[in-house]
Amino acid sequence: MATIYDVSQLAGVSLATVSRVMNKNTNVSEKTKQKVLAAMAELGYRPNTFAQSLASNCSNSVGVLVSQLDGPYYGPMMAEIEAALRADNRHVIIAVGHSDAAQEIDSVEFLLSKGCDALILDVEAISDEYLIKLSKSSTPIVLINRYIAEISDCCIYLNNELGGYMATRHLLDLGHREIAYISGPSKKHDAIERLEGHKRALAEVGISYDPALCFEGDYKEDSGVDGMNYLFSQNKTFTAVVCANDQMVSGAISVCLERGMKIPQELSFVGYDNIPFARYVSPKLTTVNNPIHEMGKMAALWLLKNLYKKDVEVANVFEPELVVRNSAIRI
Amino acid sequence: MATIYDVSQLAGVSLATVSRVMNKNTNVSEKTKQKVLAAMAELGYRPNTFAQSLASNCSNSVGVLVSQLDGPYYGPMMAEIEAALRADNRHVIIAVGHSDAAQEIDSVEFLLSKGCDALILDVEAISDEYLIKLSKSSTPIVLINRYIAEISDCCIYLNNELGGYMATRHLLDLGHREIAYISGPSKKHDAIERLEGHKRALAEVGISYDPALCFEGDYKEDSGVDGMNYLFSQNKTFTAVVCANDQMVSGAISVCLERGMKIPQELSFVGYDNIPFARYVSPKLTTVNNPIHEMGKMAALWLLKNLYKKDVEVANVFEPELVVRNSAIRI
DNA sequence: TATTTATGGCGACTATTTACGACGTTTCTC
DNA sequence: GAGAAACGTCGTAAATAGTCGCCATAAATA
Numbered sequence: 270m271a272t273i274y275d276v277s278q279l280a281g282v283s284l285a286t287v288s289r290v291m292n293k294n295t296n297v298s299e300k301t302k303q304k305v306l307a308a309m310a311e312l313g314y315r316p317n318t319f320a321q322s323l324a325s326n327c328s329n330s331v332g333v334l335v336s337q338l339d340g341p342y343y344g345p346m347m348a349e350i351e352a353a354l355r356a357d358n359r360h361v362i363i364a365v366g367h368s369d370a371a372q373e374i375d376s377v378e379f380l381l382s383k384g385c386d387a388l389i390l391d392v393e394a395i396s397d398e399y400l401i402k403l404s405k406s407s408t409p410i411v412l413i414n415r416y417i418a419e420i421s422d423c424c425i426y427l428n429n430e431l432g433g434y435m436a437t438r439h440l441l442d443l444g445h446r447e448i449a450y451i452s453g454p455s456k457k458h459d460a461i462e463r464l465e466g467h468k469r470a471l472a473e474v475g476i477s478y479d480p481a482l483c484f485e486g487d488y489k490e491d492s493g494v495d496g497m498n499y500l501f502s503q504n505k506t507f508t509a510v511v512c513a514n515d516q517m518v519s520g521a522i523s524v525c526l527e528r529g530m531k532i533p534q535e536l537s538f539v540g541y542d543n544i545p546f547a548r549y550v551s552p553k554l555t556t557v558n559n560p561i562h563e564m565g566k567m568a569a570l571w572l573l574k575n576l577y578k579k580d581v582e583v584a585n586v587f588e589p590e591l592v593v594r595n596s597a598i599r600i
Numbered sequence: 601m602a603t604i605y606d607v608s609q610l611a612g613v614s615l616a617t618v619s620r621v622m623n624k625n626t627n628v629s630e631k632t633k634q635k636v637l638a639a640m641a642e643l644g645y646r647p648n649t650f651a652q653s654l655a656s657n658c659s660n661s662v663g664v665l666v667s668q669l670d671g672p673y674y675g676p677m678m679a680e681i682e683a684a685l686r687a688d689n690r691h692v693i694i695a696v697g698h699s700d701a702a703q704e705i706d707s708v709e710f711l712l713s714k715g716c717d718a719l720i721l722d723v724e725a726i727s728d729e730y731l732i733k734l735s736k737s738s739t740p741i742v743l744i745n746r747y748i749a750e751i752s753d754c755c756i757y758l759n760n761e762l763g764g765y766m767a768t769r770h771l772l773d774l775g776h777r778e779i780a781y782i783s784g785p786s787k788k789h790d791a792i793e794r795l796e797g798h799k800r801a802l803a804e805v806g807i808s809y810d811p812a813l814c815f816e817g818d819y820k821e822d823s824g825v826d827g828m829n830y831l832f833s834q835n836k837t838f839t840a841v842v843c844a845n846d847q848m849v850s851g852a853i854s855v856c857l858e859r860g861m862k863i864p865q866e867l868s869f870v871g872y873d874n875i876p877f878a879r880y881v882s883p884k885l886t887t888v889n890n891p892i893h894e895m896g897k898m899a900a901l902w903l904l905k906n907l908y909k910k911d912v913e914v915a916n917v918f919e920p921e922l923v924v925r926n927s928a929i930r931i
Numbered sequence: 932t933a934t935t936t937a938t939g940g941c942g943a944c945t946a947t948t949t950a951c952g953a954c955g956t957t958t959c960t961c
Numbered sequence: 962g963a964g965a966a967a968c969g970t971c972g973t974a975a976a977t978a979g980t981c982g983c984c985a986t987a988a989a990t991a
Contacts, residue, residue, distance in 0.1 A: 272978055283939045284925055288980065298937060318715040319653040320978035323945050328650065330693070330714075338679035339876070339893075341672060348669035351696055360693050361716050362661070383661075383691050384649040490880050519880040526882045545670070549821050549850040550881050551857045562670075603946060614972045619948060627969055651946030654977050935990070944980085951973090958967075 280308035291316065316386070322384065329359045329452060331572060332380030333389045336368045341516070341544040346413070346565035350389060353569035357577065359386075368457075372392035378566070381408060387576050389413060389568045393457050409576050411568045425564050425571065425585055429459045432557040432589030433466025434453035436511045436539040439591055441474055444600040445509040449482040451496035451521060453513040460488075463513050463541060482507060486517050493520025508600050509537035515544045515556055518596070522550070537597035542580060553594035560587050602643035611639035613831040622647060650760050653715065660690045662903060663711030664720045667699045672847070674722070675897035677744070681720060684900035688908065690717075699788075701725035712739060718907050720744060720899045724788050740907050742899045746789060756895050756902065756916055760790045763888040763920030764797025767842045767870045770886070770922055772805055773931040776840040776868060780813040782827035782852060784844040791819075794844050794872060813838060817848050824851025840868035846875045846887055849927070853881070868928035884925035891918050 277287045288303040289297050297305075300529045308314070322328045331354055335343045351361050365372035380388055390400075391413040404410050404420045414422045438448050440448050450467055453460025468478050479489055484499045486492030493512060497520070500507065512518040518540035525532055530551055531566060532538065540547060540556035547554035573579040608618045613632060621636040624662050628636075639645075662685055666674045671673050682692050695711050697704035704726045711719055721731075722744045735741050735751045741746045743755045781798055784791025799809050815830045817823030824843060828851070831838065845851040849871035857865055863869065863883055871887035873876060878885035895918055904910040 273980095274978080283941095284979090285940075285981085286938060289938090294979085296938095301938075315713055317654075317978050318713065319650060319657070319659065319946090321980080323648075323650040323654050323947090324958080324978080324980035326650070326980095337673040337675075338682060341675075344668075344670040344672075344675050346695070348696065351669060351694055355695070355710070360695075360710070362691050362693055363678070364686065364691075365679065374857055379686070379691070382646060382649065490876075516880075519877070523880050523882055523884075539874075545821075546672075546850070546877050546881075549847075549854050550877075551854055553854075584944060605946080615947080616949080616973080617971060620971085623948085627971095629970065632970080648946050652948080654945085654979085655947040657977080690945080786973090910939095933991085935988100937986100937988075939986080940984090943982090946977100948975105948977085950975085953972080954970085955979105956967100956969085958965100960965085961963095 271314040271319070273314075273316070275312055275429075276305065276308045276314050279312060280304045292549060306364045328384045328386055330362050330383070330385050330563040331359055331387050331389060331569075332362045332364060332383065332385035334364045334373065334376050334380060335367050335391045336366055336393060338363070338365055341546060342542065342561065345562040346391070349562045350569045353566050353573070357573055357579065359577070366392055366394070368393045369482075370396070374399065377403065387411070387572050389572070391415075409572065411562055411571050413568050421585070422569070424498060425568050425587075427459075427564065427587045427589060429462035429589070430466040430469070432541060432559070433463035433511075433513075434470045435466070435589060435591045436463075436541060436557050437467045437470035438473075439593070440511065440537060440539060440597060441470060443509075443537070443597060446474075446476060447482070447505075447507040447509070449484075449500050449507040449510045451484045451486050451493060451510060451512045451517050453486060453488045453517075457488075460513055467511060479505075481505060484594035486513070488514050488516060488518045490520035490523075492495075493517030493522075494524050495520075495572055497521040497524040498580045507536075509539070509597060511539045511541075513541055514548050515540040515542045515554055518554055518556070519546070522552075522596070532597045535594050537600070539597050545593050547592075548594070555594045555597040556592050559590050560589075563587060601648075602645040604645075604647065606643055607636065607639045607645050610643065611635045637920075659715045659717055661693055661714070661715035661716050662690055662718050662720060663693045663695060663714065663884045663902075665695045665704065665707050665711060666722045667697055667724060669694070669696055672877060673873065673892065676866050676876075676893040677722070680896035681900045684897050684904070688904055688910065690908070697725070698725055699724045701727070708734065709714065717829050718742070718903050720903070722746075740903065742902050744895050746898050752916070754902070756899050756918075758790075758895065758918045758920060759888055760793035760920070761797040763872060763890070764794035764842075764844075766797070766920060766922045767794075767802045767872060767888050768798045768801035769804075769929060770924070771840045771842065771868060771870060772801060774840075774928060777807060778813075778836075778838040778840070779807075780815075780831050780836075780838040780841045782815045782817050782824060782831075782841060782843045782848050784817060784819045784848075786816055788819075790795070791844055798842060810836075813835060815895065817844070819847060821847045821851035821854075822846030825853075826851075828852040828855040838867075840870070840928065842870045844872055844912060846871040846878050846885060848875045849885055849887070850877070853883075853927070864927050864929045868931070870928050874923050878923075879925070883927045886925045886928040887923050888921050889921040891921075894918060915924050 275283050364376040366376045373392045387409040389411045416424045416426045484496035540554045543556045543558040568582045571583045574581050608615050695707040697707045704723045718740045720742045747755045747757045815827035871885045874887045874889040901912045902914045
């Protein structure tokens with residue numbers, strides 16, 4: 270493999286000049302530049318990334334830590350992050366935290382040890398303190414789906430409370446008054462916030478929140494199944510169910526269909542996230558849009574702006590939007 | 601940050617000895633080893649990845665190129681690759697090819713320029729010739745979902761023809777004789793092979809393949825919708841539809857349900873891939889299992905064995921399996 | 932002539948790997 | 962029992978391929 274030395278020899282210039290051409294920062298005459306470029310082309314020269322990183326202490330890589338890679342949720346986010354960073358010739362290194370504090374910390378250390386310039390984190394179990402401390406170290410971090418007041422500048426998040434409110438409000442507007450809720454895990458921030466929104470909507474019309482009509486799931490399809498079975502076992506009446514994500518709706522609806530119920534005629538459902546499949550299941554899901562791909566893109570842009578000094582606009586907080594389809598009807 | 605030099609000073613040994621302790625390959629006396637380890641701990645020493653890569657010409661990184669990151673298909677694969685490589689302290693760099701030859705080649709070059717030790721490729725548009733040439737270069741590659749005879753050793757693939765055969769055979773066994781087919785794009789290898797299997801199954805029972813009952817989709821939900829509308833417009837009778845993947849089944853079924861049809865009573869469906877959602881849509885899909893996560897894992901193990909010299913077992917070819925659920929019934 | 936611009940040259944620097952060789956101890960052979 | 966070979970252990974120094982900054986110098990411009 271040709272080195273920068275070979276290029277300088279062939280072009281008849283010094284090492285410094287070759288470096289100047291590559292990093293296009295200082296003045297080089299057009300003629301010299303062309304000579305160097307020609308030499309590079311002739312030799313098929315590629316700068317050695319390892320040496321560049323060593324000398325500049327910059328790897329042009331960003332570590333992305335997510336809870337999981339399978340499932341419908343993180344793919345779109347990763348896609349946007351990859352695209353935005355790739356367009357600026359940076360690469361992304363992935364790691365998985367499995368929503369477990371020890372594994373998440375381990376993953377952060379792993380990414381750091383690999384020399385990432387920055388980290389994009391979608392973590393659930395790591396404590397605020399750890400993240401605050403981490404953000405003060407030399408490696409910048411961006412948090413997706415999480416708000417920590419002390420480091421709010423590097424947080425990209427959705428107004429989950431509002432989303433939870435919108436879901437329930439929609440059902441109330443359709444005349445529903447007995448509304449069950451299948452929640453996400455109570456240790457996850459977004460699950461708590463969505464439930465808060467649900468409660469606020471109920472309170473707004475003077476309905477008191479009934480814990481017996483609430484089941485705590487884990488965001489997976491199976492817990493939608495469990496939740497539905499639990500709700501039916503309560504011997505309480507309800508005309509609608511809000512689920513804290515679309516996957517649990519899908520599990521919940523499958524239980525109803527197996528019992529021969531007609532959806533949405535006998536029971537209305539509202540989901541959350543608007544995952545791609547929400548449009549193709551039957552009935553098509555009424556759900557709250559979670560602009561996860563936009564947040565991924567924004568996290569990448571944040572780094573481009575703050576770390577790599579590109580001139581781009583960034584936003585921190587995103588608003589949910591209700592997507593009305595066919596799974597919830599007027600009572 | 602402490603360097604290897606600091607460690608050697610504190611431990612009172614040479615640089616080489618510290619390096620030997622880290623790489624535990626050559627003989628170091630237990631006493632010396634302990635001294636070095638103690639010095640490392642005291643200094644909180646972390647080897648500099650960039651310098652390691654420069655000196656050893658090995659980055660411990662593997663580039664993974666897939667067609668897309670969103671969608672239900674690649675997540676499980678990436679998850680397995682990440683887990684297997686991570687367990688051996690290697691990291692994965694991702695890139696997206698968008699099923700386009702120019703972009704795929706660009707992505708390969710990109711990953712190569714980033715100093716990957718090896719590449720895992722799930723590419724559709726790149727030519728066999730390019731891949732054969734690439735495999736002869738110094739960077740090893742592994743191909744997922746593709747078979748090229750000349751470099752069969754580094755191909756990890758599914759017997760797609762057999763899967764296509766199984767899908768149609770299942771319907772034939774249930775008594776169906778008029779079977780429509782919604783295919784994947786005719787330029788994709790797996791789509792062609794699956795269709796071949798379909799034809800073989802038909803031929804086996806003496807049914808001639810009718811092109812009018814076949815629609816070419818693009819593997820996305822919407823083309824399942826288009827395919828179904830096309831089939832209904834043909835004024836031909838059919839009692840079952842095979843789709844070349846589950847996403848198209850989902851689109852196709854949604855058309856039928858909107859027309860008020862009962863599925864599977866009026867029309868049977870068989871899909872392909874067994875994506876997670878296949879279990880939760882209604883009716884639950886009868887489909888052909890595509891062990892994509894196992895293939896991902898195998899690709900990683902292949903590298904562990906052939907590149908990083910770990911002692912593991914690898915398999916190249918995977919067999920599909922029919923998963924019988926509720927979307928296809930006896931006629 | 933003074934000032935700016937372009938370029939060369941040199942060396943410091945980055946943190947590690949690795950080939951080679953040195954040194955001392957053990958073991959084997961005659 | 963002595964000399965030689967083998968071996969384990971460890972250090973030295975070269976190599977890795979760039980970046981970066983300083984200074985000197987030459988050419989172009991004002």
